[in-house]
Amino acid sequence: MDNYTPKRVTLFAGHYGSGKTNIAVNFALWLKSKVLNVKIADLDIVNPYFRTKDSARVLDNAGITLISSKYANTNVDLPALPEQTYGLVQRRDSYAVLDVGGDDRGAYALGRYAPYILEENDYEMVFVANFYRPLTANAEEALEVMREIEGACGIKFTAIVNNSNLGNITTADDVRATLSEAEKLSDLSGLPVIFTSVDEKINVNENNVLKLTLQEKYFDIKEN
Amino acid sequence: MKDKVLMKGNEAIAEAAIKAGCRHYFGYPITPQTEIAAYMAKRMPKIGGTFLQAESEIAAINMVYGVAACGLRVMTSSSSPGVSLKQEGISYIAGADLPALIVNVQRGGPGLGGIQPSQSDYFQATKGGGHCDYHLIVLAPASVQEMADLTIKGFDLADKYRVPTMLLSDGTLGQMMEPVELPDVTPVKVEKPWAVTGTKNEREHNIVNSLYLKPEILEKTNIERYERYALIEKEEVMYEEFMMDDAEYCVVAYGIASRVSKNAVLKARAEGVKVGLIRPITLWPFPADALKKASDKVKAFVTVELSMGQMIEDVRLAIECKKPVVLCNRTGGMIPTPEEVLESIINLAKEVK
Numbered sequence: 001m002d003n004y005t006p007k008r009v010t011l012f013a014g015h016y017g018s019g020k021t022n023i024a025v026n027f028a029l030w031l032k033s034k035v036l037n038v039k040i041a042d043l044d045i046v047n048p049y050f051r052t053k054d055s056a057r058v059l060d061n062a063g064i065t066l067i068s069s070k071y072a073n074t075n076v077d078l079p080a081l082p083e084q085t086y087g088l089v090q091r092r093d094s095y096a097v098l099d100v101g102g103d104d105r106g107a108y109a110l111g112r113y114a115p116y117i118l119e120e121n122d123y124e125m126v127f128v129a130n131f132y133r134p135l136t137a138n139a140e141e142a143l144e145v146m147r148e149i150e151g152a153c154g155i156k157f158t159a160i161v162n163n164s165n166l167g168n169i170t171t172a173d174d175v176r177a178t179l180s181e182a183e184k185l186s187d188l189s190g191l192p193v194i195f196t197s198v199d200e201k202i203n204v205n206e207n208n209v210l211k212l213t214l215q216e217k218y219f220d221i222k223e224n
Numbered sequence: 225m226k227d228k229v230l231m232k233g234n235e236a237i238a239e240a241a242i243k244a245g246c247r248h249y250f251g252y253p254i255t256p257q258t259e260i261a262a263y264m265a266k267r268m269p270k271i272g273g274t275f276l277q278a279e280s281e282i283a284a285i286n287m288v289y290g291v292a293a294c295g296l297r298v299m300t301s302s303s304s305p306g307v308s309l310k311q312e313g314i315s316y317i318a319g320a321d322l323p324a325l326i327v328n329v330q331r332g333g334p335g336l337g338g339i340q341p342s343q344s345d346y347f348q349a350t351k352g353g354g355h356c357d358y359h360l361i362v363l364a365p366a367s368v369q370e371m372a373d374l375t376i377k378g379f380d381l382a383d384k385y386r387v388p389t390m391l392l393s394d395g396t397l398g399q400m401m402e403p404v405e406l407p408d409v410t411p412v413k414v415e416k417p418w419a420v421t422g423t424k425n426e427r428e429h430n431i432v433n434s435l436y437l438k439p440e441i442l443e444k445t446n447i448e449r450y451e452r453y454a455l456i457e458k459e460e461v462m463y464e465e466f467m468m469d470d471a472e473y474c475v476v477a478y479g480i481a482s483r484v485s486k487n488a489v490l491k492a493r494a495e496g497v498k499v500g501l502i503r504p505i506t507l508w509p510f511p512a513d514a515l516k517k518a519s520d521k522v523k524a525f526v527t528v529e530l531s532m533g534q535m536i537e538d539v540r541l542a543i544e545c546k547k548p549v550v551l552c553n554r555t556g557g558m559i560p561t562p563e564e565v566l567e568s569i570i571n572l573a574k575e576v577k
Contacts, residue, residue: 016259017231017232017235049395049396050399050400130230132228133229133230134235134239135266137229165230166228166403167230167402169228
């Protein structure tokens with residue numbers, strides 16, 4: 001990650017369940033170690049469970065501003081986005097991380113901000129790939145999802161992140177086994193793989209790795 | 225790469241149904257189970273199956289009734305308020321002795337309630353949510369792997385006994401992601417001589433119906449069906465015991481509550497309280513014998529539920545009220561923390577020595 005120069009706006013999109021939220025939060029924390037002002041916005045209006053807001057305390061402690069629907073994690077299943085999100089793409093006074101909803105359906109909401117992002121032209125549109133997800137199990141299927149998302153939001157991808165994992169049983173070998181598939185997706189799309197993201201508990205000796213600190217969940221059983 | 229994939233519980237249900245030979249799915253979107261319909265919409269056209277978003281839950285369950293009558297594996301899914309709408313159709317399917325799989329990814333209620341997880345449809349699922357005398361086989365998964373495995377099992381049981389089966393899950397299990405291995409299944413081939421498949425002028429018409437004009441015949445049909453239920457109660461009970469060998473206290477919990485409870489049991493053991501857990505996997509038939517056996521050796525029970533206390537009644541019945549049973553619960557979309565369950569166990573151990 002040391003050689004990576006961040007753009008003003010970084011967007012994470014991809015197949016739902018590919019790990020966009022975890023990466024967006026961890027990327028924002030990494031970004032905060034490089035630059036002064038970082039804001040993160042949750043643009044997911046499709047899935048009401050497991051949101052950026054789950055990490056509100058971590059982000060707050062790090063001094064990162066979280067922009068999230070006031071209805072996230074509540075009983076209101078309302079597809080609304082807060083007005084502050086416009087500030088991120090119009091005022092341009094801080095670095096911005098945008099956590100986009102999954103698939104093309106989740107990416108439609110990004111469309112309303114796309115003209116400002118394209119006009120400023122200082123963004124990285126990142127496709128998050130997990131080749132252990134059944135509907136994006138190889139480069140060809142992942143490419144199909146990429147094109148669907150681009151069609152929905154009006155912004156073309158500029159980079160790929162390989163976040164292949166099997167949840168809490170992932171081993172370093174499982175990650176390494178997907179590197180060639182990520183390269184294949186890179187060849188097919190003509191886009192660089194800017195980093196591989198890996199749970200910090202897993203030791204992968206590869207270049208360009210973003211270590212992820214993941215939240216523990218109350219239902220993760222810790223057998224002795 | 226491993227044979228495992230990373231899936232949401234809802235996706236695991238959908239893919240497992242396809243593996244089990246289900247080629248007909250009828251549904252209507254509702255959080256937190258919409259991924260099942262979305263997955264089916266994507267996959268069914270690719271494998272020559274039928275995905276249909278019905279105009280309502282009521283329409284969807286009656287489409288299930290129709291396909292089940294044709295002898296084909298069929299599924300519908302919804303969440304609590306939507307499953308209430310399906311109840312009339314479910315009673316008809318039970319009354320016509322048809323196999324089908326109905327999935328309920330429960331959310332908080334009553335009424336419109338909320339979209340967060342709950343287990344408060346236990347009564348509805350196990351006691352007959354629709355009208356009159358009938359049972360569903362009710363399966364309660366506790367992991368994404370079990371969402372897949374019990375979906376396949378549900379189709380097999382439904383076919384074997386000609387009884388509609390319900391997979392009773394909750395919003396957390398539906399939404400959470402875990403590694404899962406989807407087995408290659410050869411669907412159990414069950415002869416269905418009763419199915420309406422066209423006579424080809426070679427046999428008498430089959431009639432699928434739940435209407436009986438003569439009460440004597442209806443009574444006889446009901447009694448025969450209950451003989452089948454008795455067989456299911458004898459043959460198909462499933463449960464898991466966790467640290468029960470030397471247990472002095474017993475936690476009873478199913479589904480997501482059992483996972484929180486397992487963490488609490490481990491914490492209580494670390495504090496020197498000998499506690500174990502019984503996890504019903506079939507909610508109907510209920511593992512009454514296992515609980516009765518446990519009641520001979522443990523001092524008291526605590527049931528952990530995401531409801532105001534429903535399964536607790538079956539626990540008391542199973543142990544014939546021989547030992548105290550207390551409730552540890554959250555409701556309305558809230559989930560008890562392992563610490564809350566631990567506190568319940570510790571308090572129980574202090575009160576019942």
